[in-house]
Amino acid sequence: MVNLLANAGLAADRPSRSLLVELIHDNLGFPLTLSEHATGRDQLIDLVNACARVDGGMHALDDAVRMLRPASRESELLHRLVHEPRMHDLLPDSALIRLRSVLVGLRPPGLGALVRRAASPATCPVGEPGDAWEAFCLLTEFNTPAHGLPPCLAFVELVAAKCARQPGDELREWNSCQARRLQGEERLRELRAERVDGGEGLRLHLVIMVEVDGIDPDRHVVSHWRQEDPQDWPPARGGIATILGDELEHHVDRLIVDAERAWSEYREEVALEFVLPRALVNLPVHRWCKEHETGDPRPLFLDYPIVIRSLERMFSRQWHRAWRIRWEAMTGNPSAERVYYCSSRDTAERHRLDAILSDGKWLVMVLAGPPPTRPRPGGDELATGLRSGIPVLLWHPDAPAEVLHEVVTWLLDGSGLVDLPTRTQDSRRAAFREVTIPVDLRIARDLVVLWDDPSRLLFLDDGPYLPDAMREDTDERGRAC
Structure with missing residues (x-):
C-alpha cells in the first residue's frame, strides 16, 4: 500500500x-x-x-x-x-502435527463414503484416498458451508465414530478444540447428535435397476447403486451392463457378492431393492438366489428384505408431490386400517379407482391380481396407484383374493405398515419351518412388495458415477447403446 x-x-x-x-x-x-x-x-x-x-x-x-x-x-x-479478504491457514501447524500422527495409515471402513459425506454438498472427486490423512488434506481445500463446520473437521468426526475407543476419543478431543477455536462448537454438537440419533435402525441398500434394451427385447440394461454409508444418499452409480434375459439372475448374483465383499467390515443390516419398469414388474426377483458358483445357491430372501420400486414413478416428477404426502402420512400414522383391497368392480367403471384413491386415507393398495405389462387406460390398478401417490402396492401372481387378504392382514398386524418388508422376509423364511399360525405362509413366498421411499431417488442424468474402469459394459454393442 x-x-x-x-x-x-x-x-x-x-x-x-x-x-x-x-x-x-x-x-x-x-x-x-x-x-x-x-x-x-x-x-x-x-x-x-x-x-x-x-x-x-x-x-x-x-x-x-x-x-x-x-x-x-x-x-x-x-x-x-x-x-480482498486476507487468507489465513485454517489450522495451526501444531494441531496438524498432532492430527497427522493419528490419521497416517488409518483406513476406516468406507473411507471414500466418509469423504463424500463430509464434503457435501460440494462435488467430491471420485476415487479412494490412500488413508485418512490423505483424505483430510484433500478436504482442507473445500470451503466451509454457511453456518456449518469445515468439511475437514466434519470428516475427523465421522472417522472418530468408526474408530475404536482410544483413537476415537483422541480425535473427538482434537476436534472439540479446533471447533471451539473456529466458533463451530454448535454445529459439531449437532453432527454428534446426528450420529447418535440417526445411527440406530439404519440399513445399507443395494439398488439394482433393470430395463428392457431399446433395440433387442431379449436383452436387459442393468445398473446398480451400492451404499457405503447408510446416511449418504445417493451413492455413486456402479456401472451399466447389457445382459441377456436368462443371465439376469447370475448377473445380479455377482453384484450382490461384490457388495458383500465391500461390506465385509460393516455391521449394518442390508436391504435389496429392484427398480423395474412396468414391463418387468412381474420379474420373480424374490425367488432368485446368490452364490450360484458354489453349486449350492442360497435364496436371496434368507438374507435380505426384497422389494421392488417403480421406474416410471421415480422419473415422473409430476407424481412426486402426491407421493411424498402419502409417504409422510404413512410414517406418521402407519395403521393397518389404511389399506385398500382392490376388486374387479373397481376397474369396471372408468376412473372409479381414481376417485376411491383420491381419499388421502389410503396408503397401501392390494391389487386384485398381477398387473399386465401394458396399462389399461381408465381402469389400471398399478398406474392409478402410482399416480395417486400410494407408496406401497402389493399383489400375488395367483392367490385367491380372500386368502391374500388374510395374509396381508396378518403381516400388518401389530407393527403396522413400517415393518412390512421385514415382516414379509420373516414370513418367507418361516414358510420353511413348522410353525402354527392362522394363515398359509406359502402365499407370502410369492407376494410382491412395491415399497417406494420418495426420499431415496436415483439420478441418471447428473448423478455421480464410478470411474470408467469400474463400468460393466459387456461388449461393443452395449457401449454403443
Whole structure:
C-alpha cells in the first residue's frame, strides 16, 4: 500500500499528502494520531499503520485516495487490496502435527463414503484416498458451508465414530478444540447428535435397476447403486451392463457378492431393492438366489428384505408431490386400517379407482391380481396407484383374493405398515419351518412388495458415477447403446 501511495506521487508531494490526511480524518469522523517524519515515505508508512489500527481506517484511506486520484491505476489497486479478504491457514501447524500422527495409515471402513459425506454438498472427486490423512488434506481445500463446520473437521468426526475407543476419543478431543477455536462448537454438537440419533435402525441398500434394451427385447440394461454409508444418499452409480434375459439372475448374483465383499467390515443390516419398469414388474426377483458358483445357491430372501420400486414413478416428477404426502402420512400414522383391497368392480367403471384413491386415507393398495405389462387406460390398478401417490402396492401372481387378504392382514398386524418388508422376509423364511399360525405362509413366498421411499431417488442424468474402469459394459454393442 505504501508503494502504491508513493507511485501516486503522495510521498514527494507534501500538499497532496496533507490533503490526503484531511480526507481520511473527514471519512473517519475523528483525527488519527500521527508523528512527524523526515521523509514523505516514512510519513506514508505511519499513515497506513495508523489506518490499519482503527475500525474503518483502511476504507477511509481507500475513499480518500479515490477522491485524490480518481480512476488511476494506483487507486484501483489500492481498492482491491483493501477489499480482498486476507487468507489465513485454517489450522495451526501444531494441531496438524498432532492430527497427522493419528490419521497416517488409518483406513476406516468406507473411507471414500466418509469423504463424500463430509464434503457435501460440494462435488467430491471420485476415487479412494490412500488413508485418512490423505483424505483430510484433500478436504482442507473445500470451503466451509454457511453456518456449518469445515468439511475437514466434519470428516475427523465421522472417522472418530468408526474408530475404536482410544483413537476415537483422541480425535473427538482434537476436534472439540479446533471447533471451539473456529466458533463451530454448535454445529459439531449437532453432527454428534446426528450420529447418535440417526445411527440406530439404519440399513445399507443395494439398488439394482433393470430395463428392457431399446433395440433387442431379449436383452436387459442393468445398473446398480451400492451404499457405503447408510446416511449418504445417493451413492455413486456402479456401472451399466447389457445382459441377456436368462443371465439376469447370475448377473445380479455377482453384484450382490461384490457388495458383500465391500461390506465385509460393516455391521449394518442390508436391504435389496429392484427398480423395474412396468414391463418387468412381474420379474420373480424374490425367488432368485446368490452364490450360484458354489453349486449350492442360497435364496436371496434368507438374507435380505426384497422389494421392488417403480421406474416410471421415480422419473415422473409430476407424481412426486402426491407421493411424498402419502409417504409422510404413512410414517406418521402407519395403521393397518389404511389399506385398500382392490376388486374387479373397481376397474369396471372408468376412473372409479381414481376417485376411491383420491381419499388421502389410503396408503397401501392390494391389487386384485398381477398387473399386465401394458396399462389399461381408465381402469389400471398399478398406474392409478402410482399416480395417486400410494407408496406401497402389493399383489400375488395367483392367490385367491380372500386368502391374500388374510395374509396381508396378518403381516400388518401389530407393527403396522413400517415393518412390512421385514415382516414379509420373516414370513418367507418361516414358510420353511413348522410353525402354527392362522394363515398359509406359502402365499407370502410369492407376494410382491412395491415399497417406494420418495426420499431415496436415483439420478441418471447428473448423478455421480464410478470411474470408467469400474463400468460393466459387456461388449461393443452395449457401449454403443
